[in-house]
Every structure is written in structure tokens, then in C-alpha cells.
Amino acid sequence: MIWNKIMESDRSQRILQLLAVLLIIFAIYGKSYLVFWAGILIGLSSYFSFLYMNIITRKLFYPNPKEKLRMFPGDEAPWRLSMSNHSRLPVFNAKVRLLMTNDVELTNVKPSEERRNANEYILPVSYFPKEEKSIVFNVKGVKRGVAKILSFEFQISDLLSLASVKMINDRLVQTEFIVYPTLLPVSGVEDLFKLRHGTRPIPTSLHEDHTLVVGTRDYLPGDSFQRIHWKASARMAEMQTKLYEKTVSQSWTICLNVILNPKEVARVGESELLERQISYTAYLCQYAVQHHIPFEIYINIKAMGRLPYLHLEMGEGKPHLVKALELLARVNINSIKMPMFRVLSLFNRQQIDSTVVILIGDDQTDSVLYNRWIRQGANLQKVIIDEDTAKLDRYTARRSIS
């Protein structure tokens, strides 16, 4: 890491140097050994103080690792701030100053200052020569978001406290503290089920995956020629029929509208409503992963990538859930939004593969679009938010969602 150094006691150093010179001159003219050695002593102290600061500030190293600490609101996780002193001199009387956004808080250090969006923490530290040490902070998730360290400073004083240097890192600290949204249940999600030819094994399915042979059984009249397992038939000396894995395809498309309904905002509050919508989305993502259902997310926040809005591609499994929750943690109320109908129109241009499309948030989209998806075979659902609960409501063709 490259430090910006600010000498804090530069003036007192100069005064000492000047005093040393004056004492030496006075001692030479006044022929006083005592004053001469006092001048030398002050001069040497000042010089060694300068030398010490110069060496230490060049030899302190912070690797600035790219790391992410993930947690839910209320969770606590240890965070290790590792620094190393590469010099042969010790570091005493040093202080680490951190300015962190208040999506998280440190529980083992009291904030020295609480600002509107960030808290400042100051911690005394010391390093022996050639020592690598980690300071362990307990980080607690306070609210959904991605917390960052806005400022990281290291303040060192010399051994006699004659001078001090403030070392400010000139690059952003790469550690991120990701606080996931709280998961709020959505009722009716258990009923979302629509069978289609696919890859998910379901014993009751009518569809089969012809690339997955799971066994054989005795041949029965009426079994097709292609289903005969010739190798097994040869080994067993009687005709065998292949048994295939019974599978279905099930995938969800979750569309989150972050442009809030003014009536709902007046009733619930802007921040509260957005948080609830995000929490319901997070729950649906977790439910999908628990039931091995692939899902994708569309959010009407402007993005600079291939697609002009936030999109998490179709995927499944625990790593995909981590990505989804991280994306939801990054949704900010102040982001640039785009109308949901534009996102859905762009989504409409593709072939809809998902069997279930779930809309979360205010809905102002033309029902023609929805009717088209239903004709293509999608099961269209909308999350209805009541006072404290949310439920899924199925959209039926030729009826607009109110």
C-alpha cells in the first residue's frame, strides 16, 4: 500500500533543531561544556526522531487484501486487519483510525465519533521489530448494504513523542462487509409447480432424460426398439429395457421493481417498503436453492454492462444464492432506476425459458406482455404485500394486475 505521509509535529522538530544550534553556538562562545552537550543531545534527539519516523513510515506494510465478509443483520464476524513492520525498529504509541460506513459496527471497539453515515474508530497498536500482527475486530451487521472503510489512517509518534506522522492510505481499502437482507417469508410459494421437460429428477414426472440411464428391467411387449439395452440383454441372455431418470424443468425468473408505489410509500415509508421487497426477493431465492430450482433476477436499476439493468443470470446452488444475496445487498435506494416496463420489454425479446415468473413491487406494465408470457407457458405470479405479510397471487390471462 502506498501511504500519504503528513508530519504532524514538524514545527516542534524545527524548533528543537534551532534550539540545538543556538545552544551549541552559545556554548562555543560562552565556553560551557554543559550547554554544548545539552545542545548536542537535543540535536541528536531531533535527528534520531526524524530518522526513526523516516524508516518506520517506509517499512510499515498493509497488504490491502481483496476480501469480503458476509453476514446477515445481527450476525457478528471476526475481521483481521493484518499489518507488518518490516523494519528493525519497534513501533510504539501508534494509533489506527478507521472510518466505516454504518451498515456495520465494531463491537469490541467503541466509536470515537458517530457521524450520519459513518462511524470513526481509533485503536492503539504497537509492533515489535519485524513483526506481522493481525488486529481482530468483531464486526456486527446492522442493516442491509455493503459497508466500506472510507478512511484508513495510521498515526505514529516517535519514542520521545517529539514528532508524529499521520499515514493515510491513498487507495480504497478493498475489504467489503456485505450485510445480506433479512429473509421474510412469502406464503403460497409451495404451490408454485409446473412440469416441463428438463433435467431435475422427480420420480413422478412424465418426462425422461434420455442421457441418464438409471437401470434396466425385463423387456415387455410394446417397449420401443430404441429403449432396448443391447449390452445388458447380451450379458443377461434375455431382452432388457433401459430405464431413464424421470426429470422436469423448473426455473424461476424474479423481477424486482425498485420504483415504489407512492400510495404504498405513504403507508409504509420508502425505506421500509424497499427493504421488505428486497427481503421477500431474498426469501424466494433461498427457497429456490433449497428446492434445487434454478433462478434469475431482474432489477430495474441502471447498469453499465451488456444489459442496461441489473441482472443475475440463471443459476442454481449455494454459490448462486450467495451471488443473489450479494446483489440484493448492493441495491441502493439512491441508485439510478429505470421504468420496469422497459426491463420487462427487453426481457420479453428473449425466449422465456422459465416456468415461473415472479413480479415483486409496483406493477404498471401492460397486460398484453403478461398474456404473451402466459401463452408461452409461463406461470405468472405477483407478490402481494399486506400489513406484515406477503403472499403470491397468480396472474390469469386477460386480466390486469391491480
Next chain:
Amino acid sequence: MKKSIGKVLIGKEESVEFILVALLARGHVLMEDVPGTGKTMLAKSIAKSIAGSFRRVQFTPDVLPSDVTGIQYLNPKTREFETRFGPVMTNVLLADEINRATPRTQSSLLEVMEERQVTIDVITNALPDPFIVLATQNPIESHGTFPLPEAQMDRFLLKLNVGYPSLQEERQMMRAYRNEEPIEKLKPVFTTEEIVFMQKMIKEVRLSEEIEEYILRIILETRKSKNIEVGVSPRGTLAFMRALQAYAWLHGRDYVIPEDCKKLAPVVLAHRLVLSMEGELRKTQLQIIMDILDVIEVPVESGAINQ
């Protein structure tokens, strides 16, 4: 060997050391990192440093199990069945982009790695000694890849992240490659016989009772943690022990110290953990191992060397 490879791959001394640990402990290595960090070059350099045979398989979805293990075919001249072994019949096998192969092909290789023998139809043949698989995979590609099954990850003794070089190392690298290709100058350092001898030698390295206790407490903690669904298996325990012996031997000791455990646990144990949903959402495998190492009390030095 470290010095020799250091001329080709600047700043990868630690990775080379870990691969040597795997070679001496009769294990295999999975290297995972973003493209261009020197995974394949590192594997090639290791292969060139050993005076043994080297084969490479570039995995793609159409590579079949028989392309890896071998086939039995009817020779029309002799009118007899003959066996043609696949690339596994070698000392060093570079399995490039292993996650591009289909699960069946991956499985055939993983079986060979574990059993150190290859069966084609009814004929079983032992693989040459030493035998090491250096597999690479790219974590950022998701399309057209088949992630290695979590349950089979413990077939690899070590999982390494090669990582980017530092500024100074990258400058050195630019200078080294300005006029020549250093890999072409690489000469074998060890013969296969020497490596087999060293593999026997590492078994002489002692583990005190305190170290045994320390290892077992780390392993048990991986099975108890609420963030972990499947902890380290007994195969993992033996692999950890053998890796520690190799590491201590490489450092000129005939005993294992707690620092060895701390150094090797992240690369030997982390990839063997299957995290629970709760664990996966909050932490990575590496973070969990580091947390465990922080919690478990380290044995004192005097106890570590008594025997």
C-alpha cells in the same frame, strides 16, 4: 528445484514448495485461479524438473473416460486384443481445465488418482511411480463447465490458488522473458528413483503426541462446526499427516511443529469441507479453516519436539 523453477515462474516459490509436498506425500494437486496466472506453466515446469515421463490432457466436454484411461482394441494384423493405455500412464499428468470434462470423465481420472492403477476391460495395470496429477481449473468460467463433485474433492491432497505476482515480481518476470523463454533452459533436477526414495524417507518424520492431538482437534472441529455440513474425512486426516511429514522433511526436520500445521491446513483441509447453507452464505472454506486454527490451542514447543 525451487531455485530452478523460480527462474521460470517468478514469485511462485511457495506454490512450488506445496507441489513438492504433494509429490513427496504421494498426493495430487488442484490449482485454481483466474486465467494467465501461470497454472499451466507451473505444472509444465514441475514436469520438466523431474526426469520422468510427462503427459498432458486438455479437457473438453467431448473427452471420454477411455481417452484418459485407455482402450482395448483388436489388432487386425495379429488378430489379438491389445491394450493402448491413455495419458494416465505417466509420472506427471497435467489435467488442464479439469472442470471442462464431463462428470464421467472426471470420475474416471479421480478413480485412477486414488487407486494408482488403471483397469481397461479386465486388465488392471499399476501406474508408474512416482505418479502425480497436476490439475488446473478456472473458477470464473461457468458456461460449459462441470464443477468437480464436492465429495470427490478430497482426492486432491492440495488445492492451490496460484495468485498474481507482486509489482516487483512482475517487473522481474518482464525482464526475464524479454529476450528468452526460461522454460526451455529448465533441466531435470531429480530422477524418478530419487523421488521414490524421498517418498519413503518422509515416513521417518515423527509426530509427537501433542502434534497428533493438535491435528485431531483441528479435524474434529471441522466435523462439529455449525457452518460445515461434511467435515474432513479420515482420508483427509491421513493426507494432512503425510503432507506435514513431507513439509517438515523439506525443511530439514525429522519432526513436525505446530507452524507446519498452520501453514498446510488451509491448502490441505479447506477444499475438503462441504459447507452448510448457513456456512456457505457467510464464509468461504478458507475463512472457516482460519477461524478453526484461531480457536484451537497451539501446543507448546517443548512438547512438540519430545519423542
